[in-house]
Amino acid sequence: xxxxxxxxxxxxxxxxxxxxxxxxxxxxxxxxxxxxxxxxxxxxxxxxxxxxxxxxxxxxxxxxxxxxxxxxxxxxxxxxxx
Amino acid sequence: xxxxxxxxxxxxxxxxxxxxxxxxxxxxxxxxxxxxxxxxxxxxxxxxxxxxxxxxxxxxxxxxxxxxxxxxxxxxxxxxxx
Amino acid sequence: xxxxxxxxxxxxxxxxxxxxxxxxxxxxxxxxxxxxxxxxxxxxxxxxxxxxxxxxxxxxxxxxxxxxxxxxxxxxxxxxxxxxxxxxxxxxxxxxxxxxxxxxxxxxxxxxxxxxxxxxxxxxxxxxxxxxxxxxxxxxxxxxxxxxxxxx
Amino acid sequence: xxxxxxxxxxxxxxxxxxxxxxxxxxxxxxxxxxxxxxxxxxxxxxxxxxxxxxxxxxxxxxxxxxxxxxxxxxxxxxxxxxxxxxxxxxxxxxxxxxxxxxxxxxxxxxxxxxxxxxxxxxxxxxxxxxxxxxxxxxxxxxxxxxxxxxxx
Numbered sequence: 298x299x300x301x302x303x304x305x306x307x308x309x310x311x312x313x314x315x316x317x318x319x320x321x322x323x324x325x326x327x328x329x330x331x332x333x334x335x336x337x338x339x340x341x342x343x344x345x346x347x348x349x350x351x352x353x354x355x356x357x358x359x360x361x362x363x364x365x366x367x368x369x370x371x372x373x374x375x376x377x378x379x
Numbered sequence: 380x381x382x383x384x385x386x387x388x389x390x391x392x393x394x395x396x397x398x399x400x401x402x403x404x405x406x407x408x409x410x411x412x413x414x415x416x417x418x419x420x421x422x423x424x425x426x427x428x429x430x431x432x433x434x435x436x437x438x439x440x441x442x443x444x445x446x447x448x449x450x451x452x453x454x455x456x457x458x459x460x461x
Numbered sequence: 462x463x464x465x466x467x468x469x470x471x472x473x474x475x476x477x478x479x480x481x482x483x484x485x486x487x488x489x490x491x492x493x494x495x496x497x498x499x500x501x502x503x504x505x506x507x508x509x510x511x512x513x514x515x516x517x518x519x520x521x522x523x524x525x526x527x528x529x530x531x532x533x534x535x536x537x538x539x540x541x542x543x544x545x546x547x548x549x550x551x552x553x554x555x556x557x558x559x560x561x562x563x564x565x566x567x568x569x570x571x572x573x574x575x576x577x578x579x580x581x582x583x584x585x586x587x588x589x590x591x592x593x594x595x596x597x598x599x600x601x602x603x604x605x606x607x608x609x610x611x612x613x
Numbered sequence: 614x615x616x617x618x619x620x621x622x623x624x625x626x627x628x629x630x631x632x633x634x635x636x637x638x639x640x641x642x643x644x645x646x647x648x649x650x651x652x653x654x655x656x657x658x659x660x661x662x663x664x665x666x667x668x669x670x671x672x673x674x675x676x677x678x679x680x681x682x683x684x685x686x687x688x689x690x691x692x693x694x695x696x697x698x699x700x701x702x703x704x705x706x707x708x709x710x711x712x713x714x715x716x717x718x719x720x721x722x723x724x725x726x727x728x729x730x731x732x733x734x735x736x737x738x739x740x741x742x743x744x745x746x747x748x749x750x751x752x753x754x755x756x757x758x759x760x761x762x763x764x765x
Binding site: 357373 | 514515516519522523544579580581582583584585586587588599600601
Protein backbone atom coordinates (compact mmCIF):
# COMPACT_ATOMS: atom_id res chain seq x y z
CA UNK A 298 0.00 0.00 0.00
CA UNK A 299 1.16 3.51 -0.77
CA UNK A 300 -0.37 6.85 0.18
CA UNK A 301 -0.84 9.27 -2.73
CA UNK A 302 -1.38 12.96 -1.87
CA UNK A 303 -2.66 15.65 -4.24
CA UNK A 304 -2.02 19.40 -3.86
CA UNK A 305 -3.38 22.72 -5.05
CA UNK A 306 -5.55 22.68 -8.15
CA UNK A 307 -5.17 18.87 -8.45
CA UNK A 308 -7.24 18.34 -5.31
CA UNK A 309 -10.12 20.21 -6.95
CA UNK A 310 -9.69 18.65 -10.40
CA UNK A 311 -9.53 15.10 -9.04
CA UNK A 312 -11.97 15.66 -6.22
CA UNK A 313 -9.76 14.16 -3.51
CA UNK A 314 -6.87 15.05 -1.26
CA UNK A 315 -5.30 11.67 -0.83
CA UNK A 316 -5.89 7.97 -1.35
CA UNK A 317 -4.34 4.61 -0.43
CA UNK A 318 -3.39 2.36 -3.31
CA UNK A 319 -2.32 -1.26 -3.56
CA UNK A 320 1.21 -1.08 -4.90
CA UNK A 321 2.76 -4.03 -6.74
CA UNK A 322 6.07 -2.09 -7.04
CA UNK A 323 7.30 0.18 -9.79
CA UNK A 324 8.39 3.73 -10.45
CA UNK A 325 6.83 7.19 -10.41
CA UNK A 326 6.22 6.84 -14.15
CA UNK A 327 4.31 3.61 -13.52
CA UNK A 328 2.17 5.35 -10.93
CA UNK A 329 1.28 8.19 -13.31
CA UNK A 330 0.44 5.69 -16.06
CA UNK A 331 -1.82 3.81 -13.66
CA UNK A 332 -3.62 6.97 -12.54
CA UNK A 333 -4.00 8.41 -16.07
CA UNK A 334 -5.58 5.10 -17.16
CA UNK A 335 -8.59 6.05 -15.00
CA UNK A 336 -9.46 8.43 -17.88
CA UNK A 337 -11.54 11.64 -17.71
CA UNK A 338 -10.34 14.16 -15.10
CA UNK A 339 -7.44 11.86 -14.24
CA UNK A 340 -6.14 11.71 -17.76
CA UNK A 341 -6.49 15.49 -18.19
CA UNK A 342 -5.51 16.53 -14.67
CA UNK A 343 -2.35 14.43 -14.67
CA UNK A 344 -1.30 15.20 -18.27
CA UNK A 345 2.45 15.93 -18.47
CA UNK A 346 1.99 19.74 -18.54
CA UNK A 347 -0.20 19.59 -15.41
CA UNK A 348 2.28 17.74 -13.21
CA UNK A 349 5.18 19.73 -11.91
CA UNK A 350 6.98 17.18 -9.80
CA UNK A 351 6.60 14.04 -7.74
CA UNK A 352 7.68 13.62 -4.15
CA UNK A 353 8.54 10.21 -2.70
CA UNK A 354 8.82 10.01 1.08
CA UNK A 355 9.20 13.78 1.37
CA UNK A 356 12.03 13.97 -1.18
CA UNK A 357 11.44 15.67 -4.53
CA UNK A 358 12.10 13.29 -7.39
CA UNK A 359 13.82 14.36 -10.60
CA UNK A 360 13.16 12.03 -13.52
CA UNK A 361 11.82 8.53 -12.90
CA UNK A 362 12.28 7.01 -9.43
CA UNK A 363 11.40 3.78 -7.64
CA UNK A 364 8.45 3.92 -5.24
CA UNK A 365 9.09 1.60 -2.27
CA UNK A 366 6.31 -0.23 -0.40
CA UNK A 367 4.51 1.93 2.18
CA UNK A 368 5.77 5.09 0.53
CA UNK A 369 4.08 8.49 0.69
CA UNK A 370 3.90 9.94 -2.82
CA UNK A 371 3.00 13.59 -3.42
CA UNK A 372 1.83 14.71 -6.84
CA UNK A 373 2.53 18.41 -7.31
CA UNK A 374 0.83 20.62 -9.88
CA UNK A 375 2.83 23.61 -11.22
CA UNK A 376 3.76 25.74 -8.20
CA UNK A 377 2.51 29.33 -7.88
CA UNK A 378 3.73 30.45 -4.48
CA UNK A 379 5.85 33.14 -2.89
CA UNK B 380 34.43 87.36 -3.01
CA UNK B 381 33.67 83.65 -3.10
CA UNK B 382 33.41 81.13 -0.27
CA UNK B 383 35.48 77.97 -0.76
CA UNK B 384 34.60 74.93 1.40
CA UNK B 385 36.75 71.83 1.91
CA UNK B 386 35.45 68.39 2.94
CA UNK B 387 36.67 65.12 4.40
CA UNK B 388 40.38 64.45 4.22
CA UNK B 389 40.98 67.80 2.46
CA UNK B 390 40.10 69.71 5.61
CA UNK B 391 42.88 67.88 7.46
CA UNK B 392 45.41 68.07 4.62
CA UNK B 393 44.87 71.79 4.06
CA UNK B 394 44.30 72.66 7.68
CA UNK B 395 41.09 74.61 7.11
CA UNK B 396 37.38 74.08 6.55
CA UNK B 397 36.59 77.12 4.47
CA UNK B 398 37.96 80.47 3.34
CA UNK B 399 36.80 83.64 1.58
CA UNK B 400 38.71 84.58 -1.57
CA UNK B 401 38.77 87.66 -3.75
CA UNK B 402 37.47 86.49 -7.09
CA UNK B 403 38.32 88.32 -10.31
CA UNK B 404 36.07 85.93 -12.28
CA UNK B 405 36.92 82.65 -13.99
CA UNK B 406 36.13 78.96 -13.96
CA UNK B 407 36.55 76.03 -11.59
CA UNK B 408 39.78 75.15 -13.41
CA UNK B 409 41.09 78.68 -12.75
CA UNK B 410 40.28 78.28 -9.05
CA UNK B 411 42.15 74.96 -8.79
CA UNK B 412 45.15 76.48 -10.60
CA UNK B 413 45.15 79.41 -8.18
CA UNK B 414 44.97 77.18 -5.11
CA UNK B 415 47.60 74.68 -6.36
CA UNK B 416 49.98 77.61 -6.94
CA UNK B 417 50.18 77.95 -3.15
CA UNK B 418 52.49 74.91 -3.33
CA UNK B 419 53.21 72.33 -0.59
CA UNK B 420 50.07 70.70 0.87
CA UNK B 421 47.93 72.66 -1.57
CA UNK B 422 49.72 71.37 -4.63
CA UNK B 423 49.65 67.80 -3.31
CA UNK B 424 46.22 67.88 -1.64
CA UNK B 425 44.51 69.31 -4.73
CA UNK B 426 46.38 67.20 -7.32
CA UNK B 427 43.95 65.83 -9.97
CA UNK B 428 43.67 62.36 -8.35
CA UNK B 429 42.82 63.95 -4.98
CA UNK B 430 39.87 65.99 -6.19
CA UNK B 431 36.67 64.14 -6.91
CA UNK B 432 34.37 66.93 -7.91
CA UNK B 433 33.61 70.63 -7.52
CA UNK B 434 30.30 72.05 -6.42
CA UNK B 435 29.22 75.59 -7.39
CA UNK B 436 26.27 77.03 -5.50
CA UNK B 437 25.20 73.57 -4.31
CA UNK B 438 25.22 72.07 -7.82
CA UNK B 439 27.81 69.43 -8.73
CA UNK B 440 29.89 70.55 -11.70
CA UNK B 441 30.96 68.16 -14.44
CA UNK B 442 33.93 69.44 -16.44
CA UNK B 443 34.93 73.11 -16.28
CA UNK B 444 32.31 75.63 -15.12
CA UNK B 445 32.06 79.40 -14.56
CA UNK B 446 32.19 80.56 -10.95
CA UNK B 447 29.95 83.62 -10.50
CA UNK B 448 30.65 86.40 -8.00
CA UNK B 449 29.56 85.57 -4.42
CA UNK B 450 29.46 81.88 -5.25
CA UNK B 451 29.89 79.07 -2.72
CA UNK B 452 32.37 76.55 -4.10
CA UNK B 453 32.81 73.12 -2.53
CA UNK B 454 35.93 71.08 -3.24
CA UNK B 455 35.20 67.38 -2.75
CA UNK B 456 37.86 64.71 -2.21
CA UNK B 457 37.08 61.16 -3.42
CA UNK B 458 33.89 60.08 -1.65
CA UNK B 459 33.88 57.08 0.70
CA UNK B 460 30.37 57.03 2.12
CA UNK B 461 27.36 54.75 2.42
CA UNK C 462 25.98 30.46 7.51
CA UNK C 463 23.24 30.74 10.14
CA UNK C 464 20.02 29.48 8.54
CA UNK C 465 16.49 29.69 9.88
CA UNK C 466 13.28 28.83 8.02
CA UNK C 467 9.66 29.18 9.13
CA UNK C 468 6.57 28.23 7.17
CA UNK C 469 3.77 29.55 9.30
CA UNK C 470 0.29 31.09 9.42
CA UNK C 471 1.54 33.86 11.75
CA UNK C 472 2.47 37.37 10.58
CA UNK C 473 6.13 38.40 10.75
CA UNK C 474 7.73 41.51 12.24
CA UNK C 475 10.43 42.86 9.95
CA UNK C 476 12.36 44.82 12.60
CA UNK C 477 12.43 41.87 15.02
CA UNK C 478 13.62 39.51 12.31
CA UNK C 479 16.26 41.91 10.99
CA UNK C 480 17.66 42.66 14.45
CA UNK C 481 17.84 38.93 15.27
CA UNK C 482 19.59 38.20 11.99
CA UNK C 483 22.08 41.03 12.44
CA UNK C 484 22.90 39.73 15.93
CA UNK C 485 23.39 36.16 14.68
CA UNK C 486 25.40 37.31 11.69
CA UNK C 487 28.06 38.94 13.83
CA UNK C 488 29.94 41.55 11.86
CA UNK C 489 27.61 41.83 8.86
CA UNK C 490 27.94 45.08 6.93
CA UNK C 491 24.98 44.38 4.67
CA UNK C 492 21.48 43.07 5.23
CA UNK C 493 19.05 42.78 2.35
CA UNK C 494 15.39 42.20 3.17
CA UNK C 495 12.70 41.28 0.71
CA UNK C 496 9.08 41.61 1.79
CA UNK C 497 6.44 40.23 -0.54
CA UNK C 498 2.97 41.60 0.05
CA UNK C 499 -0.43 40.45 -1.19
CA UNK C 500 -1.53 42.72 -4.04
CA UNK C 501 -5.17 43.77 -4.00
CA UNK C 502 -5.54 44.51 -7.69
CA UNK C 503 -3.68 42.25 -10.06
CA UNK C 504 -6.50 41.72 -12.55
CA UNK C 505 -9.84 43.37 -13.40
CA UNK C 506 -11.62 42.29 -10.18
CA UNK C 507 -10.21 43.25 -6.75
CA UNK C 508 -8.86 40.49 -4.54
CA UNK C 509 -10.70 39.68 -1.32
CA UNK C 510 -8.14 37.21 0.04
CA UNK C 511 -5.52 34.68 -0.87
CA UNK C 512 -5.23 31.11 0.33
CA UNK C 513 -1.80 29.51 0.34
CA UNK C 514 -1.21 25.79 0.54
CA UNK C 515 2.13 24.02 0.84
CA UNK C 516 3.63 20.56 1.37
CA UNK C 517 4.67 20.52 5.04
CA UNK C 518 8.10 19.04 5.58
CA UNK C 519 8.99 19.11 1.90
CA UNK C 520 8.74 22.91 1.69
CA UNK C 521 11.12 23.52 4.58
CA UNK C 522 13.71 21.01 3.44
CA UNK C 523 13.62 22.29 -0.16
CA UNK C 524 14.07 25.90 0.98
CA UNK C 525 16.99 24.78 3.15
CA UNK C 526 18.55 23.00 0.17
CA UNK C 527 18.30 26.12 -2.01
CA UNK C 528 19.62 28.35 0.77
CA UNK C 529 22.57 25.96 0.96
CA UNK C 530 23.13 26.45 -2.77
CA UNK C 531 23.10 30.21 -2.23
CA UNK C 532 25.65 29.86 0.57
CA UNK C 533 27.89 27.86 -1.77
CA UNK C 534 27.74 30.64 -4.39
CA UNK C 535 28.06 33.73 -2.22
CA UNK C 536 29.81 34.50 1.09
CA UNK C 537 26.78 34.72 3.38
CA UNK C 538 26.72 35.12 7.14
CA UNK C 539 23.05 34.47 7.86
CA UNK C 540 19.78 33.77 6.10
CA UNK C 541 16.22 33.89 7.40
CA UNK C 542 13.14 32.86 5.45
CA UNK C 543 9.58 33.27 6.66
CA UNK C 544 6.81 32.12 4.36
CA UNK C 545 3.20 32.39 5.36
CA UNK C 546 0.45 29.94 4.43
CA UNK C 547 -3.31 29.88 4.95
CA UNK C 548 -5.61 32.86 4.44
CA UNK C 549 -4.02 36.24 3.72
CA UNK C 550 -5.55 39.67 3.05
CA UNK C 551 -4.40 42.31 0.54
CA UNK C 552 -1.52 44.35 1.96
CA UNK C 553 -0.37 41.59 4.31
CA UNK C 554 3.22 40.35 4.18
CA UNK C 555 3.36 36.91 2.60
CA UNK C 556 7.09 36.23 2.39
CA UNK C 557 10.20 37.59 4.07
CA UNK C 558 13.75 36.83 2.97
CA UNK C 559 16.68 38.28 4.89
CA UNK C 560 20.30 37.87 3.85
CA UNK C 561 23.31 39.10 5.80
CA UNK C 562 26.82 39.30 4.43
CA UNK C 563 29.96 41.35 4.91
CA UNK C 564 29.37 43.31 1.72
CA UNK C 565 26.24 44.25 -0.16
CA UNK C 566 26.64 42.41 -3.43
CA UNK C 567 26.46 38.89 -1.95
CA UNK C 568 23.37 39.79 0.08
CA UNK C 569 21.58 41.30 -2.93
CA UNK C 570 22.41 38.40 -5.25
CA UNK C 571 21.49 35.71 -2.72
CA UNK C 572 18.20 37.38 -1.76
CA UNK C 573 17.17 37.67 -5.40
CA UNK C 574 18.25 34.08 -6.07
CA UNK C 575 16.20 32.76 -3.16
CA UNK C 576 13.15 34.83 -4.13
CA UNK C 577 13.34 33.54 -7.71
CA UNK C 578 13.34 30.03 -6.27
CA UNK C 579 10.43 30.69 -3.90
CA UNK C 580 8.33 32.12 -6.73
CA UNK C 581 9.04 29.38 -9.26
CA UNK C 582 10.12 26.13 -7.61
CA UNK C 583 9.03 25.95 -3.97
CA UNK C 584 5.94 23.82 -3.31
CA UNK C 585 3.39 26.57 -2.66
CA UNK C 586 0.01 26.92 -4.33
CA UNK C 587 -2.19 30.00 -4.31
CA UNK C 588 -5.94 30.25 -4.55
CA UNK C 589 -7.34 33.73 -5.23
CA UNK C 590 -10.72 34.76 -3.77
CA UNK C 591 -12.22 37.85 -5.40
CA UNK C 592 -14.63 40.46 -4.06
CA UNK C 593 -17.31 39.26 -6.51
CA UNK C 594 -17.26 35.84 -4.81
CA UNK C 595 -15.40 33.97 -7.55
CA UNK C 596 -12.21 32.07 -6.78
CA UNK C 597 -9.63 30.00 -8.59
CA UNK C 598 -6.20 28.42 -8.23
CA UNK C 599 -3.50 30.64 -9.70
CA UNK C 600 -1.78 29.37 -12.87
CA UNK C 601 2.03 29.34 -13.02
CA UNK C 602 3.48 32.39 -14.77
CA UNK C 603 5.98 32.07 -17.60
CA UNK C 604 7.77 35.27 -16.50
CA UNK C 605 8.64 33.78 -13.12
CA UNK C 606 10.25 30.79 -14.80
CA UNK C 607 12.23 33.15 -17.03
CA UNK C 608 13.65 34.98 -14.04
CA UNK C 609 14.84 31.69 -12.60
CA UNK C 610 16.68 30.69 -15.76
CA UNK C 611 19.25 33.39 -15.05
CA UNK C 612 20.56 31.23 -12.20
CA UNK C 613 20.56 27.84 -13.86
CA UNK D 614 6.98 57.52 -7.44
CA UNK D 615 6.78 58.64 -3.80
CA UNK D 616 10.26 59.77 -2.78
CA UNK D 617 11.54 60.62 0.68
CA UNK D 618 15.15 61.30 1.70
CA UNK D 619 16.62 61.95 5.14
CA UNK D 620 20.25 62.66 5.98
CA UNK D 621 20.28 62.62 9.73
CA UNK D 622 22.18 61.80 12.91
CA UNK D 623 19.20 59.87 14.28
CA UNK D 624 18.89 56.07 14.14
CA UNK D 625 16.21 54.57 11.90
CA UNK D 626 13.57 51.96 12.63
CA UNK D 627 13.28 49.48 9.79
CA UNK D 628 9.76 48.27 10.55
CA UNK D 629 8.37 51.80 10.89
CA UNK D 630 10.00 52.86 7.62
CA UNK D 631 8.86 49.76 5.75
CA UNK D 632 5.26 50.03 6.97
CA UNK D 633 5.14 53.73 6.00
CA UNK D 634 6.57 52.98 2.57
CA UNK D 635 4.15 50.11 1.97
CA UNK D 636 1.23 52.38 2.91
CA UNK D 637 2.42 55.18 0.60
CA UNK D 638 3.15 52.77 -2.23
CA UNK D 639 -0.46 51.58 -2.39
CA UNK D 640 -0.64 48.16 -4.01
CA UNK D 641 3.05 47.24 -3.91
CA UNK D 642 3.72 43.52 -4.12
CA UNK D 643 7.44 43.85 -3.46
CA UNK D 644 9.52 45.84 -1.00
CA UNK D 645 13.30 45.50 -0.96
CA UNK D 646 15.17 46.92 2.01
CA UNK D 647 18.89 47.36 2.27
CA UNK D 648 20.40 48.02 5.69
CA UNK D 649 24.07 48.90 5.83
CA UNK D 650 25.68 48.43 9.22
CA UNK D 651 29.00 49.62 10.61
CA UNK D 652 31.44 46.72 10.59
CA UNK D 653 33.62 46.36 13.66
CA UNK D 654 36.46 44.44 12.08
CA UNK D 655 37.38 45.41 8.54
CA UNK D 656 41.16 45.52 9.04
CA UNK D 657 43.69 44.24 11.59
CA UNK D 658 42.64 46.64 14.37
CA UNK D 659 39.04 46.70 15.63
CA UNK D 660 36.95 49.80 14.95
CA UNK D 661 35.89 51.98 17.88
CA UNK D 662 33.64 54.30 15.90
CA UNK D 663 33.01 55.88 12.56
CA UNK D 664 32.52 59.56 11.79
CA UNK D 665 30.54 60.46 8.69
CA UNK D 666 30.61 63.87 7.08
CA UNK D 667 28.51 65.04 4.15
CA UNK D 668 27.71 68.20 2.16
CA UNK D 669 24.32 69.34 3.48
CA UNK D 670 21.93 70.34 0.72
CA UNK D 671 24.07 68.84 -2.01
CA UNK D 672 23.77 65.31 -0.63
CA UNK D 673 19.98 65.37 -0.52
CA UNK D 674 19.55 66.85 -3.98
CA UNK D 675 22.05 64.43 -5.53
CA UNK D 676 20.34 61.42 -3.95
CA UNK D 677 17.00 62.74 -5.26
CA UNK D 678 18.49 63.09 -8.74
CA UNK D 679 19.75 59.49 -8.73
CA UNK D 680 16.46 58.18 -7.33
CA UNK D 681 14.80 59.96 -10.24
CA UNK D 682 17.11 58.11 -12.62
CA UNK D 683 16.12 54.83 -10.97
CA UNK D 684 12.42 55.72 -11.38
CA UNK D 685 13.03 56.37 -15.08
CA UNK D 686 14.61 52.92 -15.50
CA UNK D 687 12.29 50.76 -13.42
CA UNK D 688 8.56 50.91 -12.55
CA UNK D 689 8.82 52.02 -8.92
CA UNK D 690 6.00 52.96 -6.57
CA UNK D 691 7.98 54.44 -3.68
CA UNK D 692 11.52 55.01 -2.51
CA UNK D 693 12.85 55.91 0.92
CA UNK D 694 16.49 56.70 1.72
CA UNK D 695 17.84 57.34 5.21
CA UNK D 696 21.54 58.05 5.52
CA UNK D 697 23.11 58.73 8.87
CA UNK D 698 25.97 61.12 9.52
CA UNK D 699 28.06 61.97 12.59
CA UNK D 700 29.44 59.42 15.04
CA UNK D 701 28.37 55.79 14.63
CA UNK D 702 29.30 52.65 16.57
CA UNK D 703 29.99 49.15 15.20
CA UNK D 704 26.73 47.30 14.58
CA UNK D 705 24.69 50.47 14.13
CA UNK D 706 22.66 50.98 10.96
CA UNK D 707 24.30 53.58 8.75
CA UNK D 708 22.14 53.53 5.63
CA UNK D 709 18.65 52.35 4.76
CA UNK D 710 17.27 52.08 1.23
CA UNK D 711 13.70 50.93 0.67
CA UNK D 712 12.18 50.35 -2.75
CA UNK D 713 8.56 49.41 -3.42
CA UNK D 714 7.25 48.16 -6.75
CA UNK D 715 4.51 45.93 -8.06
CA UNK D 716 6.94 43.10 -8.79
CA UNK D 717 10.21 42.08 -7.22
CA UNK D 718 12.68 42.57 -10.03
CA UNK D 719 12.30 46.36 -10.28
CA UNK D 720 12.64 46.75 -6.52
CA UNK D 721 15.80 44.60 -6.39
CA UNK D 722 17.45 46.33 -9.35
CA UNK D 723 16.62 49.84 -8.16
CA UNK D 724 17.78 49.19 -4.58
CA UNK D 725 21.10 47.82 -5.80
CA UNK D 726 21.49 50.72 -8.25
CA UNK D 727 20.89 53.29 -5.51
CA UNK D 728 23.24 51.55 -3.09
CA UNK D 729 25.99 51.45 -5.73
CA UNK D 730 25.51 55.19 -6.14
CA UNK D 731 25.54 55.90 -2.39
CA UNK D 732 28.75 53.92 -1.96
CA UNK D 733 30.63 55.46 -4.90
CA UNK D 734 29.22 58.87 -5.87
CA UNK D 735 27.26 60.47 -3.04
CA UNK D 736 29.14 63.18 -1.10
CA UNK D 737 29.87 61.28 2.11
CA UNK D 738 33.26 60.94 3.77
CA UNK D 739 34.16 58.45 6.49
CA UNK D 740 36.76 58.78 9.22
CA UNK D 741 37.60 55.55 11.09
CA UNK D 742 38.54 55.67 14.76
CA UNK D 743 40.22 52.48 16.03
CA UNK D 744 40.36 50.93 19.48
CA UNK D 745 44.11 51.65 19.64
CA UNK D 746 43.39 55.38 19.40
CA UNK D 747 44.50 55.85 15.80
CA UNK D 748 42.18 57.36 13.22
CA UNK D 749 42.16 58.20 9.53
CA UNK D 750 39.93 59.23 6.66
CA UNK D 751 38.91 56.21 4.58
CA UNK D 752 40.33 56.02 1.05
CA UNK D 753 37.95 55.39 -1.86
CA UNK D 754 37.79 51.73 -2.90
CA UNK D 755 38.31 50.59 -6.47
CA UNK D 756 35.81 47.73 -6.05
CA UNK D 757 32.99 50.13 -5.29
CA UNK D 758 33.66 52.02 -8.51
CA UNK D 759 33.63 48.74 -10.42
CA UNK D 760 30.18 47.84 -9.11
CA UNK D 761 28.86 51.19 -10.31
CA UNK D 762 30.17 50.70 -13.84
CA UNK D 763 27.54 48.04 -14.41
CA UNK D 764 24.90 50.76 -14.54
CA UNK D 765 26.65 53.32 -16.67
